Amino acid sequence: MTLGQFAxxxxxxxxxxxxxxxxxxxxxxxxxxxxxxxxxxxxxKAACGMPLRRVFPIAEDALARWPTHKTWELQxxxxxxxxxxxxxxxxxxxxxxxxxxxTFYAEKRRGRPRKRTPRGVALAKWYGVDLTLLVESLKRTPxxxxxxxxxxxxxxxxxxxxx
Amino acid sequence: MxxxxxxxxxxxxxxxxxxxxxxxxxxxxxxxxxxxxxxxCYDPSEExxxxxxxxxxxxxxYLRGVEPGLPFTMDAxxxxxxxxxxxxxxxxxxxxxxxxxxxxxxxxxxxxxxETTVGDVSFWILDLPALVAAKRASARPRDLAQLPELEALxxxxxx
Numbered sequence: 001m002t003l004g005q006f007a008x009x010x011x012x013x014x015x016x017x018x019x020x021x022x023x024x025x026x027x028x029x030x031x032x033x034x035x036x037x038x039x040x041x042x043x044x045k046a047a048c049g050m051p052l053r054r055v056f057p058i059a060e061d062a063l064a065r066w067p068t069h070k071t072w073e074l075q076x077x078x079x080x081x082x083x084x085x086x087x088x089x090x091x092x093x094x095x096x097x098x099x100x101x102x103t104f105y106a107e108k109r110r111g112r113p114r115k116r117t118p119r120g121v122a123l124a125k126w127y128g129v130d131l132t133l134l135v136e137s138l139k140r141t142p143x144x145x146x147x148x149x150x151x152x153x154x155x156x157x158x159x160x161x162x163x
Numbered sequence: 164m165x166x167x168x169x170x171x172x173x174x175x176x177x178x179x180x181x182x183x184x185x186x187x188x189x190x191x192x193x194x195x196x197x198x199x200x201x202x203x204c205y206d207p208s209e210e211x212x213x214x215x216x217x218x219x220x221x222x223x224x225y226l227r228g229v230e231p232g233l234p235f236t237m238d239a240x241x242x243x244x245x246x247x248x249x250x251x252x253x254x255x256x257x258x259x260x261x262x263x264x265x266x267x268x269x270x271x272x273x274x275x276x277x278e279t280t281v282g283d284v285s286f287w288i289l290d291l292p293a294l295v296a297a298k299r300a301s302a303r304p305r306d307l308a309q310l311p312e313l314e315a316l317x318x319x320x321x322x
Contacts, residue, residue, distance in 0.1 A: 066234075087234075088234045088236070091234040092233075092241065093241075093244050093245055095226055095229055095233040095235050096235070096241065096244075096245040096248055097245060098226075098228075098229055099226035099227055099228050099229045099248070099249050100245075100247060102229065103228040103249040104249050104258070106305060107303075107304075108301075119314060120317065121315050121318045123311045123314050124311040124312060124314065127311040129312050133195050134193060134316055135319065137193040137195055138193045140193070142191050142279045142281055143281045145190055145191050145192075145193065146167055146168055146187075146191060147168075148190070149167055149186075149187060149190040149191075149197070149198060150167050152198075153197065153198070153255070156197060156199060157199070157255075
């Protein structure tokens with residue numbers, strides 16, 4: 001996992017993740033189980049202000065309770081405050097972010113854009129886009145274009161199954 | 164797997180308020196690049212989230228790219244906590260989001276959309292300048308790779 005993917009899975013900005021690693025004294029090795037633990041610690045910290053240093057060590061045990069336990073509870077020593085975390089809900093939220101980090105997230109291109117990059121048709125020619133195809137496509141109706149997309153989707157779906 | 168038009172028709176029939184964005188919108192504007200998932204930006208109002216969640220639950224929506232069996236609850240609350248989701252459904256892959264980078268939240272997305280009719284189904288698609296702005300803002304290599312084609316379409320249409 002890259003830092004960006006890890007931060008997506010945790011649901012935090014990259015800077016927050018880096019600070020958390022610093023606070024917890026962790027080496028910069030980004031793994032999915034660690035993302036889940038850190039996401040858990042972040043959720044508890046956000047809900048009740050418990051410091052990361054205190055909640056992170058107990059995150060692993062708390063997460064190991066799933067699926068036999070649906071909730072995780074933490075009570076303060078005098079019994080006046082009790083925190084209840086819905087494990088199923090937490091894990092559902094985490095699974096969505098994990099899915100995003102694996103399928104949607106991509107590193108942004110770094111650096112300044114090239115100053116002399118052409119625009120419009122010139123840019124397309126520079127990239128080698130076949131403009132005649134675009135001109136032909138513009139003559140079609142939206143219905144015909146959507147049908148073409150559907151045909152391509154169907155074709156590649158079958159190609160994937162065969163492979 | 165259902166055709167894109169089947170997915171869109173079902174969304175319209177269920178009265179989900181949405182705008183088609185991404186590859187399908189680009190294709191409807193004339194881009195030739197194949198796409199495998201339908202991307203939509205949805206109205207995050209509570210009743211719309213309810214309608215969308217019910218429809219997606221009916222389609223057996225699950226998270227794309229993760230192991231089967233992880234806890235996942237498809238309901239309106241999930242859209243509130245994680246408004247962007249990449250899903251696989253019985254009708255095909257679907258990406259849902261409540262805003263578009265470079266364009267804004269749903270209201271801004273809708274304001275920069277055009278109504279399209281395919282068969283007897285009318286729906287909104289993000290207009291070409293906004294699609295270009297979105298691809299540019301996301302700055303992901305795969306989005307930037309589509310920019311030359313979209314910019315050329317914009318220029319050709321302007322002639």
